[in-house]
Amino acid sequence: MTLTLILEQTFNGLQAGVTLFLVAAGLTLILGIMDFVFLAHGAQVMIGAYAAAAITQATGNFFVGLGLAIPLTFASGYLLELLIIRHLYRRDHMEQVLATFGLILFFNEAIRIGFGPAAIYSDLPPSLSGFVEILPDTPYPAFRLGVIGVGLIIALGIHLFVSKTRVGAMVRAGANNPEMTAALGVNIKILFRLIFATGACLAGVAGMMLGPLTAVQSGMGEPLLILSLVVIIIGGIGSVRGAFVAAIIIGLVDTLGRVFLPSILRLFVEQAAADGAGPALASMLIYILMAVVLIFRPTGLFPAKG
Amino acid sequence: MTGLLKFFGLVHAGISDNKFLWLLIAGFAVFPIVTQLVDLPFWNDVAMRIMLLGMAAMGLNLVLGYGGMVSFGHAAFIGIGAYCVGIGQYYGLMNGWAHILLSVAVCASLGLVIGYLALRTTGIYFIMITLAFAQMLFFLFVSLEQFGGDDGMSIDRAEFLLIDLYEPLRLYFLIWVMLAIVALLLMFIVRSRFGVTLRAIKSNESRVEAMGLVPLHFKITGYVISAVICGLAGSLFASWQEYVSPDIMHWTRSGELMIIIILGGLGTLAGPLLGAIVFLLLEEFLPLMLGALVPAYAENWMVLFGPLLIMVVLFGRGGLVGLIDSKILPHLGLGKTAVK
Numbered sequence: 001m002t003l004t005l006i007l008e009q010t011f012n013g014l015q016a017g018v019t020l021f022l023v024a025a026g027l028t029l030i031l032g033i034m035d036f037v038f039l040a041h042g043a044q045v046m047i048g049a050y051a052a053a054a055i056t057q058a059t060g061n062f063f064v065g066l067g068l069a070i071p072l073t074f075a076s077g078y079l080l081e082l083l084i085i086r087h088l089y090r091r092d093h094m095e096q097v098l099a100t101f102g103l104i105l106f107f108n109e110a111i112r113i114g115f116g117p118a119a120i121y122s123d124l125p126p127s128l129s130g131f132v133e134i135l136p137d138t139p140y141p142a143f144r145l146g147v148i149g150v151g152l153i154i155a156l157g158i159h160l161f162v163s164k165t166r167v168g169a170m171v172r173a174g175a176n177n178p179e180m181t182a183a184l185g186v187n188i189k190i191l192f193r194l195i196f197a198t199g200a201c202l203a204g205v206a207g208m209m210l211g212p213l214t215a216v217q218s219g220m221g222e223p224l225l226i227l228s229l230v231v232i233i234i235g236g237i238g239s240v241r242g243a244f245v246a247a248i249i250i251g252l253v254d255t256l257g258r259v260f261l262p263s264i265l266r267l268f269v270e271q272a273a274a275d276g277a278g279p280a281l282a283s284m285l286i287y288i289l290m291a292v293v294l295i296f297r298p299t300g301l302f303p304a305k306g
Numbered sequence: 307m308t309g310l311l312k313f314f315g316l317v318h319a320g321i322s323d324n325k326f327l328w329l330l331i332a333g334f335a336v337f338p339i340v341t342q343l344v345d346l347p348f349w350n351d352v353a354m355r356i357m358l359l360g361m362a363a364m365g366l367n368l369v370l371g372y373g374g375m376v377s378f379g380h381a382a383f384i385g386i387g388a389y390c391v392g393i394g395q396y397y398g399l400m401n402g403w404a405h406i407l408l409s410v411a412v413c414a415s416l417g418l419v420i421g422y423l424a425l426r427t428t429g430i431y432f433i434m435i436t437l438a439f440a441q442m443l444f445f446l447f448v449s450l451e452q453f454g455g456d457d458g459m460s461i462d463r464a465e466f467l468l469i470d471l472y473e474p475l476r477l478y479f480l481i482w483v484m485l486a487i488v489a490l491l492l493m494f495i496v497r498s499r500f501g502v503t504l505r506a507i508k509s510n511e512s513r514v515e516a517m518g519l520v521p522l523h524f525k526i527t528g529y530v531i532s533a534v535i536c537g538l539a540g541s542l543f544a545s546w547q548e549y550v551s552p553d554i555m556h557w558t559r560s561g562e563l564m565i566i567i568i569l570g571g572l573g574t575l576a577g578p579l580l581g582a583i584v585f586l587l588l589e590e591f592l593p594l595m596l597g598a599l600v601p602a603y604a605e606n607w608m609v610l611f612g613p614l615l616i617m618v619v620l621f622g623r624g625g626l627v628g629l630i631d632s633k634i635l636p637h638l639g640l641g642k643t644a645v646k
Contacts, residue, residue, distance in 0.1 A: 031430060039561075095568065098615055102619075106616075109608040113603060230438065233431060237431075277449075283448070283449065287445075291438050291442075295423055295426060298431060
């Protein structure tokens with residue numbers, strides 16, 4: 001029983017971790033290369049989720065929904081960068097915070113106008129709603145397993161792209177020293193527009209995968225944004241590898257902490273106190289982790305800036 | 307006697323250098339008369355909220371605008387100040403001055419600890435670590451079932467010695483007096499040697515260090531002062547709202563405070579107050595305007611507010627105070643008088 005629970009929750013933690021990584025991967029490059037504080041990245045998650053849910057409802061086919069939503073989120077990121085974001089690179093952090101906060105308000109409200117304030121619940125296609133036995137007598141939802149699989153494949157893809165290709169080398173160079181990279185003849189503006197659109201697309205994919213698991217509603221991206229900022233800070237700004245490691249850590253710590261911390265506390269203090277403090281400590285856990293990391297390694301675990 | 311004269315001399319110099327700020331504060335003093343004349347007492351409530359948020363924003367501006375430390379977690383101190391009233395009353399402490407002393411003490415010590423830890427980092431990392439501490443406190447209060455948890459707790463208006471806050475306008479003028487005191491205090495701080503050093507650190511930290519000063523000490527002191535001012539605003543906020551919940555320290559409120567400051571004018575004394583006035587008036591009027599145009603969407607006023615913020619960043623450098631200084635005052639032949 002306990003082993004089953006631990007295994008299940010570890011898988012849930014992994015699933016949360018890879019989803020977080022998809023959101024954080026683009027954002028860490030946006031922060032790292034352009035030194036741009038982009039708070040509206042959560043809105044990209046929401047746009048992805050809504051695009052997939054709406055197209056799925058209209059066509060009745062989950063996979064058509066995914067297939068059309070992915071290029072749509074890429075296009076939305078590309079347009080956003082072209083219309084607004086590129087005018088903000090040279091501003092200081094605070095102005096970027098303000099402008100992208102404005103974007104959050106706009107997107108959340110626009111979605112509320114377009115789709116209504118109520119959450120959309122989407123059903124999974126029958127082919128994905130079954131269970132898989134990960135151990136004998138331990139069924140696990142196939143869709144969540146699929147999310148973990150897709151997330152890991154994308155993570156591997158990003159890793160190969162960043163570390164093995166020419167464009168990937170430009171990305172790494174850009175995160176390390178953007179001025180020098182531009183001076184060496186890399187068109188950093190185009191490079192960044194593509195990274196931005198790809199980041200938006202990845203965040204959108206995270207939203208699409210979260211859609212069937214949670215409620216698709218306006219403002220759904222903001223909790224994920226805060227979590228992925230934590231991930232980026234722990235991993236080191238601009239480091240995709242750091243984002244992956246930190247995302248998995250945060251996913252596991254958050255999920256396992258919420259489930260097991262109250263019972264662990266019960267071993268040390270009396271039950272009433274443990275039940276009171278457990279959930280509090282569990283939701284504070286990742287922020288405590290981040291503060292501790294920053295206090296001992298002020299630039300994160302894998303700093304990209306050389 | 308000469309000391310007193312010198313003090314009034316300083317006050318006079320300060321006020322004449324910050325005419326715009328004191329014009330705004332004087333405006334708040336006569337505002338209830340106006341609402342009385344036109345019989346719209348509701349607007350007193352809006353004015354109190356403006357003064358409270360303005361006070362908190364002025365406090366944050368000390369680190370944000372003058373010190374260049376972008377703290378994204380100051381809503382936590384507002385929340386702590388408010389909970390000092392709530393939790394104080396829960397344990398039978400009813401005196402409002404005691405609540406204020408308590409919130410000053412708690413916010414100062416908390417600000418000292420958080421400031422000491424967070425100021426080891428800079429740039430984006432500092433933004434995020436302040437956010438992290440605020441989130442920790444947010445979730446702490448969400449899970450404290452004893453004090454209402456997520457739902458919050460209701461509060462009686464505190465008993466201030468000789469001042470019955472249930473009498474009309476007593477709370478209004480208590481808030482007004484506190485605002486004036488905070489403004490006066492900040493005016494002195496900004497003009498003092500400490501304030502000048504803080505600004506010097508913002509523009510070149512290593513040079514300040516080379517002059518034999520320890521920048522960290524100045525930064526932490528500034529951080530603590532701003533935390534205390536936000537705590538004070540928070541404990542008055544609790545009395546005004548007669549209710550406190552973790553919502554008061556949600557991270558979006560930290561964003562709101564930053565917006566108010568940048569909208570009004572970063573690193574100016576009048577900016578945060580002017581920003582609070584414009585921000586909250588927009589919050590009141592945008593739904594009305596949108597409702598008049600498309601009645602079905604009156605609730606969705608943020609769809610206009612968001613782009614408005616982006617416009618402010620793209621076109622309005624220096625905030626509203628900067629705009630008034632560079633565009634409006636010269637046309638009136640007044641020169642630059644409002645800021646600094």
